[in-house]
Amino acid sequence: MHGAWAWSAAPAAAADTEMSARLDVAAISKSFRGLRAVQGASFEVPAGGIVGLIGPNGAGKTTCFNMIAGVFAPDAGEVRLDGRRIDGWRPDQVCAAGVGRTFQIVKPFVGLTVLDNVIVGALLRSNDVPSAKKLAEGIVEKLGLGPKRDLPASALTLPDRKRLEVARALATQPRLLLLDEVMAGLRPTECDQMVAVFRELNRAEGITILLIEHVMRAVMALAQRIVVLHHGEVISRGTPEEVVRDPAVLESYLGEETEV
Amino acid sequence: MIARLLEGVPRRGLVALGALLLLLLAFPAFASGYLLSVGFLILYFAFVGQAWNIMMGFAGQLSLGHSLYVGLGAYAAAALYVHFGISPWIGLGASVGIAMLAGAVLGFLAFRFGVAGVYFAILTIAFAEFARIGFDHFSWVQGSSGFFLPVANYATNDLWNLRGSPRMFYYLMLAMSVAAFVACHALLRSRMGYYWQAIRESPEAAQALGVNVFRYKMAAVVISAAMTSLAGVVFAFYYNNLFPEQIFHISRSIELILGPIIGGIGTLVGPLVGALLLTGLAEGMREVMLQLGVEVPGVKQVFYGICLLLVVMFLPHGVWPPLARRLGLERGAGGRGGH
16 A cells, blocks of 8 residues: 555655645636636645635635636636646546545445445556556555445445545545545544544645535644635635634634634 | 456356357257347347447447447448458458547537537437438449348358358357457456446546546447447348448437347346347247237337336346346456456
């Protein structure tokens, strides 16, 4: 397993010397039929870091994700991965460049087994099916899906489908992992397990993570820095402790009595 | 290579396939001329069903115009033979090339401009209809009055020019069906097979995992077209006459997809089981009714309709998947051999 992940660790070290940002989002905007979903949002994700993107429903978080992942091109602004512009690329090109993503509304390949789902992702950087299978088996174990690997994905419960989303994205061996609400619907213990998995990935393999999350318990536990979006604009950024005390954030999103 | 092909295939499945193959090999020894022609038809539909299944069953792209590739393949090889005396074994190069080109144009138009689902199916019908009308006025191959090959002398088998007895055609079709089965099995467990199934299940998720959806959909159409055109070549030399009104007709497209639908879309054995059930039972029933002195025109079509209805109502995934489970041949752990 560790051999397989060496690929993603190496660029991280190189990037540290030249530029600090794994992902650099500069003033991106997107409108849908005149509705401004995102306006001039800028933020960075340092190599090896974990950044949380939070905000109320409709704040433009998923739209930001979709612009980074290549689902839409931004109307204005730039997205750079390790200094290279990737905005306007197709999703498969963005993935090949090293960005793995999950979907908020899970999209498992329901007719395939859990393992085959993950093999599809693993094939991206494997020369053949047997080596992809080997890689996929390790990831399936890591995400706790081992006992269910031969079940069709249609048989999985929602928390397991979320795990499968993560497993598939990880199988593409990303330099940057985009997680779109993977904790939603999980019980607190399941949520803590998931947090532990990401921490371990981050610590042991140096994987960089940008996560959208409503579950503040997970965000506070994981994120080193938080960016808050509201009405498509960044209204606050900083460490988790700073952000939860920011009056603007309390007013628009967290509410005054939030406990974390 | 062979070891990898067999990996994960249940032993019982291999034994069953081996027994079936032996039976099919021995079949001409005890079959009458009529039964042999039924056997040929079953293998023919098993082959084209397998080819169509690559597009629909594996990659999830519904084609209702596969008669296009049968017709193009048939006309290309037949015309080269009649006009220039070129052996169909060489002519099939042109058949495959033309069919692949037609598939590529169709695929490019559809996938480049986001024509999907029902609209894609309609586009495939449009291409077949376009060919039907075009060939009606194509004087090089006699247009609507039909294109005829010199009728074969059944006494000798000339495999090089595909002039010979029904038995020769039976064995040729058997070899093609076996090759198609093995090829589809290998394709399904290749990178391409995984990507096709991912695209079938969710194109967005496949793309997010780095799959170039356009490229792999194109590959599915082009490979399926190439395979189908080979069936067209055999069709032309077996029947010795080609009419655009028949060969490109939409009913031919529908006929060739019934087998895999009834047998089980996306499975390897489904097209074979479907062809066996439909063609075998329909012809058998006709024969029995003939013996009884009852003559009802259109009984085959009614039979097809009833089969489809029953399958849709009771076996939505086709006959094969539940049958495989009953026989203990479902896919083993980590493989898709039981397909």
